[in-house]
Amino acid sequence: MKQLFTFIKKEFFHVFRDRKTLLMLFGLPIVQIVLFGFALTNEVKNAKIVIADYSKDVTTKKIIDKIEASKYFEVEKSLKSHNEIEAAFREGKIKLAVIFPENFNEDLMHLNKAQMQVIADASDINTANTLTNYISSIVMDYQRELMQNVAISLSITPEIRMLYNPELKGEHIFIPGIMAMIMMLVCVMMTSISIVKEKELGTMEILLVSPFKPLMVIFAKFIPYLIISFFNITSILLLSVYALDLPIKGNIFLLYGEALLFIMTSLSIGLLISINAQSQQTAMFGSLMATMLPTLLLSGFMFPIENMPVPLQVISNVVPSKWFFQIVKAIMIKGAGFSAIWKETVILIGMTIFLMAVSLKKFKIRLE
Amino acid sequence: MAESVIKTEKLTKRFGDFIAANELTFDVKAGEIFGFLGANGAGKTTAMRMLCGLSIPSSGKATVAGFDVYKHTDEIKRNIGYMSQKFSLYEDLTVAENIRFYAGIYGLSNKEIKDKSEELVHQLGLEGETKKLVRELPLGWKQKLSFSVAIVHQPKIVFMDEPTSGVDPVTRRQFWDLIYAAADKGMTIFVTTHYMDESEYCNRISIMVDGVIRALDTPYNLKKQFSANSMDEVFYGLAREAKRTGD
Structure with missing residues (x-):
């Protein structure tokens, strides 16, 4: 020993x-x-994203403004159709897509809750995480602003989807x-x-x-x-x-x-x-x-x-x-x-x- | 006649068809300096490894320090020291740390280690250098320290594999003084060497050619037997007959 x-x-x-x-x-x-x-994780600047707004109302307009104002995102406006977006994702041209469903504002006003979809390219997990977090916090911000004016609680839920790599969501x-x-x-x-x-x-x-x-x-x-x-x-x-x-x-x-x-x-x-x-x-x-x-x-x-x-x-x-x-x-x-x-x-x-x-x-x- | 500390009888090692050491029979007496000569590839190292308990013989008998090389390799290891041609010292350790380490793995007690270290350092005149890294010592000192470390646990027999290769003549001479001092204390020295002048310092010499011991006697008798003027002539006379090429 x-x-x-x-x-x-x-x-x-x-x-x-x-x-x-x-x-x-x-x-x-x-x-x-x-x-x-x-x-590698924190700062992601000027990430190219696309926004598909099927609702086109006051609320979505305001949220979109906020996203566009953020230095983290660069909104790609040329892409319109579903197919175009999908192709852009595959080619790695965009990192994230934000989709507002048709009745976004209606839901928010009548049901007091609305859902939006956030799709991220998760093959680059770190970036995907960071970007979805940014979007979430922008939406949260907006939600807080809304709540100051009305008495009822309103909630907007960003439904996050990690494209290509669903298992690693948020990790x-x-x-x-x-x-x-x-x-x-x-x-x-x-x-x-x-x-x-x-x-x-x-x-x-x-x-x-x-x-x-x-x-x-x-x-x-x-x-x-x-x-x-x-x-x-x-x-x-x-x-x-x-x-x-x-x-x-x-x-x-x-x-x-x-x-x-x-x-x-x-x-x-x-x-x-x-x-x-x-x-x-x-x-x-x-x-x-x-x-x-x-x-x-x-x-x-x-x-x-x-x-x-x-x-x-x-x-x-x-x-x-x-x-x-x-x-x-x-x-x-x-x-x-x-x-x-x-x-x-x-x-x-x-x-x-x-x-x-x-x-x-x-x-x-x-x-x- | 002193007792035999190494005794072999037809000791053989085969690697497949190749017979590295063939029916070696010899004995080495206590306190003797026994020279083990042979060209590269003659089987010296194989023989030595068997005697050190590193390699199990294929056939034949051998005892080292009274222990059987088949059954009691652990006891053999406790009773022998070993010094190879490469440095056995750790360059990034100090002189004192090297001595302590080797004494430690041979299981010496703390007090023994302390006494031994002091004695060794004094004997080698390294008093001022104990805290120096071995890396910083000159080659000759490393060699001498390496020998002293190999016998720090006072083994009965010390095996040396070409201990003086690459050392200058003066240091070699001093090195042999150390060997004589150890032999005087009753330690048996089993040494392989390439230097024929060194073989003259040995009490007895064996010369191996192609795995077989071809000659074994005192340097004086060997010269007489082969009617040669020097050990050089004896050695080259025998080595020329070798069929194996060295490695």
Whole structure:
């Protein structure tokens, strides 16, 4: 036990002596949150939208004026027909369509409530979210103005539809995505590099000749990165709750438990890579290819899986971050409990056991 | 006659059809400096790995420090030290941290580690450098430190795989002083080397060619046996017969 502790301490020395690694380990989560959280989501200016007003009354006129006055939107007036609008959406010419049904004002006056439709191009989820929020608040504003003049309560409900990507409606999915990415980076890349480094330097040989068990070497390598990962998750969550106002709806312990599972998955991928790689460069590129790219492209983080060609959808199933991404999304955003994510959890456990078994087997063979 | 600390009988390692080490039979006495010579690919490393408990032999018998290489690799590992041609030190750790780490993984107590560190640092004259990163030390110092670290747990036998490659002659000489000092304390030294002048420092030498031990005796007797003037001649005479090419 003391030997293990000595070893773990040494691993921490390696981490803390290397400024560049340190910066990457602790700075990257913060940079990514800031990038995704602020630079990419908040301000969307002059987004092209179209307004289809089938009611053409005083109320709709006023709302339209407000939308046009806003610096966020640029109303495309040339598009009139339903088909034209649809085509414009498909070609990405417009980001959003606001539709007032025929009897909008009548409903509002007689039934005291009216519905309007807001359709957003959700293939770019962040923009879609921001734009629909803007529209909603403009409508809310107007509603408040109306209420000041009349005694009865009036309500205008913008019915929001996310085009192309209905599942992701209203979700800030980049936090789960960043969590998956950071953990992949820390656990897979750092672990594999640190193991391969020992091979490259020749120190691995010395360790194998010592009474220190080979399995313990692996274990001692895991611990520091496990701790760093937990630190990173915590900092990501803190930032998302306090800096970005994105609350965690589900159980935090469940979230950490699932994160631990995903860390184990990542560590076993890192181990597998380090057994096969002979140099640090190989380990690094291997890690990038095996983790970062699939996480970015196939986890559903950047691009909705539903919109992918079927072969890619099938391949996405073997990407562990896809499952972790769905788990975190469910816990953080939908507030789901374990019953909703047990399937994904089982899949991750299965992957971890499989990867662990393969790498330990290969590790033993290599020792021979 | 001192007792044997390494004893092998027809020790063989096969990789498929390839016989890396073929029926090696020799013994090494306690306190002896035993030179293990051979061209690249002759099977030195394979033999050494079997003796260190890193590789299970295909057939034959061997004991190291009285323990069987098939069954008691853990006990063997506790009783041997190992130094490879590559640096066994962590460059981003300080001198003191390196000593503490290696002493630590061999399970020495805190007090032992402290005493040993002081003794080692004093012996090497590194008093002012303990807080320096190993990266900043000159090559010769690293080599010497590496040896001292390899024997920090006072093993019965220390295996060295070409420990002096790439070191200047003066440092090599100093390095051998350290080896002699260790041998004087009763430690057995098992060393492979490329330098024929170094082989003269050994008590006994074995020369491997194509996986087989072709000669084994004191440098003096070997020169007589092959009627050669130097170990160089003995070695090249034997090595020329090799059919395998080095790696």
